[in-house]
Amino acid sequence: MPNTKGFNLMNGFIIVFLAILCIMIALPFVLVVIISLTSENSLVMNGYQFIPKEWSWEAYRIVFQKPDPLLKGYLVTILITVVGTVISLLLTAMTAYPISRLDFRYNRPITFYIFFTMLFNGGLIPFYIMMTQYLHLKNSLLALIIPTLLSPFNIMIMKGFMDKISKEIIESAKVDGAKEFRIFFGIILPLSTPALATLGLFIAFGYWNEWFYALLFIDNDKYIPLQLLLVRILSQIEFLANSPLAQVADKLAYANFPTLSVRMAMAILAGGPMLIIFPFFQKYFVKGITVGSLKG
Amino acid sequence: MANTQLEAPDMKTKKSKSLPGLLSKEWKHLNKNRELLLLAMPGILFKFVIAYIPMIGLILAFKYFRYDQGIFGSKWVGFNNFEFLFKAQDALRIIRNTLLYNMSYIVLGTITALLLALLLNELSGRLIKIYQTTMFLPYFISFVLVGYITNAFLDHKGGFLNTIISWFGFEPHKWYLETTPWIFILPLVALWKGIGFSTLVYYAGITGINTDFYEAARLDGASRIQMMWRITLPLLKPLVIILFILGLGNIFRGDFGLHYFVPNNVGPNFPTTDIIDTYVYRSLTKLGDINSAAAVGFLQSVVGLITVVSANYLVRKADKDNALF
Numbered sequence: 001m002p003n004t005k006g007f008n009l010m011n012g013f014i015i016v017f018l019a020i021l022c023i024m025i026a027l028p029f030v031l032v033v034i035i036s037l038t039s040e041n042s043l044v045m046n047g048y049q050f051i052p053k054e055w056s057w058e059a060y061r062i063v064f065q066k067p068d069p070l071l072k073g074y075l076v077t078i079l080i081t082v083v084g085t086v087i088s089l090l091l092t093a094m095t096a097y098p099i100s101r102l103d104f105r106y107n108r109p110i111t112f113y114i115f116f117t118m119l120f121n122g123g124l125i126p127f128y129i130m131m132t133q134y135l136h137l138k139n140s141l142l143a144l145i146i147p148t149l150l151s152p153f154n155i156m157i158m159k160g161f162m163d164k165i166s167k168e169i170i171e172s173a174k175v176d177g178a179k180e181f182r183i184f185f186g187i188i189l190p191l192s193t194p195a196l197a198t199l200g201l202f203i204a205f206g207y208w209n210e211w212f213y214a215l216l217f218i219d220n221d222k223y224i225p226l227q228l229l230l231v232r233i234l235s236q237i238e239f240l241a242n243s244p245l246a247q248v249a250d251k252l253a254y255a256n257f258p259t260l261s262v263r264m265a266m267a268i269l270a271g272g273p274m275l276i277i278f279p280f281f282q283k284y285f286v287k288g289i290t291v292g293s294l295k296g
Numbered sequence: 297m298a299n300t301q302l303e304a305p306d307m308k309t310k311k312s313k314s315l316p317g318l319l320s321k322e323w324k325h326l327n328k329n330r331e332l333l334l335l336a337m338p339g340i341l342f343k344f345v346i347a348y349i350p351m352i353g354l355i356l357a358f359k360y361f362r363y364d365q366g367i368f369g370s371k372w373v374g375f376n377n378f379e380f381l382f383k384a385q386d387a388l389r390i391i392r393n394t395l396l397y398n399m400s401y402i403v404l405g406t407i408t409a410l411l412l413a414l415l416l417n418e419l420s421g422r423l424i425k426i427y428q429t430t431m432f433l434p435y436f437i438s439f440v441l442v443g444y445i446t447n448a449f450l451d452h453k454g455g456f457l458n459t460i461i462s463w464f465g466f467e468p469h470k471w472y473l474e475t476t477p478w479i480f481i482l483p484l485v486a487l488w489k490g491i492g493f494s495t496l497v498y499y500a501g502i503t504g505i506n507t508d509f510y511e512a513a514r515l516d517g518a519s520r521i522q523m524m525w526r527i528t529l530p531l532l533k534p535l536v537i538i539l540f541i542l543g544l545g546n547i548f549r550g551d552f553g554l555h556y557f558v559p560n561n562v563g564p565n566f567p568t569t570d571i572i573d574t575y576v577y578r579s580l581t582k583l584g585d586i587n588s589a590a591a592v593g594f595l596q597s598v599v600g601l602i603t604v605v606s607a608n609y610l611v612r613k614a615d616k617d618n619a620l621f
Binding site for chain 1: 348
């Protein structure tokens, strides 16, 4: 890495440039937080502003008044995130390890078999029909967990990491009489912690943010994850606010419903936890990701 | 497919032996490798069910699908499902949108990410971490939330963009009902969301470069720009090419979340926001036209494969080492 000898003009320029860029990237988040803390009155009068005329916790009070849907959403989301991440990590590592072994005879065919799915697939319609008509997974939590369990991209990252584990360790374990399963669970998995942490984080975020398969497969209220809840709230609020079909009583109730700020408060409550967790994993990122070792 | 070609010469050399001999030899190999094969087996079976079986469903593009008759029971209709592609304006529009948007995302994303990774590499210490974390934030939220955030900027009534515009004395816009602005908004949102990840991938690639190269160059009196131009970029080339080929393979596959939640799924902006994926989804859930959706899906998969294989072929011809397979 090029050495930086103290402060010089070029470094100063780069630092300032990147700082401005990062502020621009972060501002949208700040705006959403501020909107959620702005009084509805102020929002209607002045629109969304970074420095509102009137602050208010009203939006959060309203969300927590009837926390049931949010809590249910959390429950579903946490469940699929935990179960999905654990199974997905194990499956990814189990598939990546054999193809990281150059002395494994079926290395190339299996690598091709896995990566071919990245280039070619049946498309949405056949997948949807299989999931609903043949596997009967409509309205089940499995429909949220299964589709993303094993991604070729993750296998590629995992394999890239495992390539770097010294082969002597495996050889010496074999000399000591260890079987492959023992080597995998006892040596390879523990040595792969940085990669597992990185991938685990990515996979967990994938499950936490899952909405596509929820949109496709879930219409039962019991299994609505957070993100789908957000989709529905947005369309429901707009429906109640605009539709002449909505009950008059509903309309009255929604007349002083702080739709704009509540919307953003819900968004923060659904997205916030993961954003707070993720910086703690940052240190693993660069170490864990080594793409480019795809060719096998 | 490319693989069978690669292995063909291999088969010929073994041809001299008898079939039973070959089988028993293969059985020995299988025995020796069985534990590793067993480890990979869950993944292999999973991919078979979730990825390979739906490939059979591609025949739906040539059938008139009825739920009660299933994939195999439904009637064959030849190329009838594709007819709408040449009649309806929709088809031309969604294909054009998908291609152009994806091209712009690939080009814009690659250039920006490379630039930022190079700049990050010039720095050292804690600042890198702060920058990386900030750039990464948008990557970790769902497109549903991105939809909420863009709404905060583009809302008709209170959107921040309109607030700014009226400060300068211009008329506020109804962004969601217009078409032209989306050509700029969507790439910008895509860049905002994805830049942290692509920058990290390239940055990781740069940190993987052997430091001896730089030491030697420094001894020879190379400047930082020279090192960037002569060492870092050439060594990153394979990575850029691999990601580019993979991106090309997905050129017919749009980002559903981006094009569904950010333009808020409202009709008036479809001319510039609708892509194959959102169209197929609407066909599946709302319009009930599963047949033309299957036809478009078929096109998506086949054309995607053709693009990636030909891109790889071209790269292979130019420089064998950089090809993906």
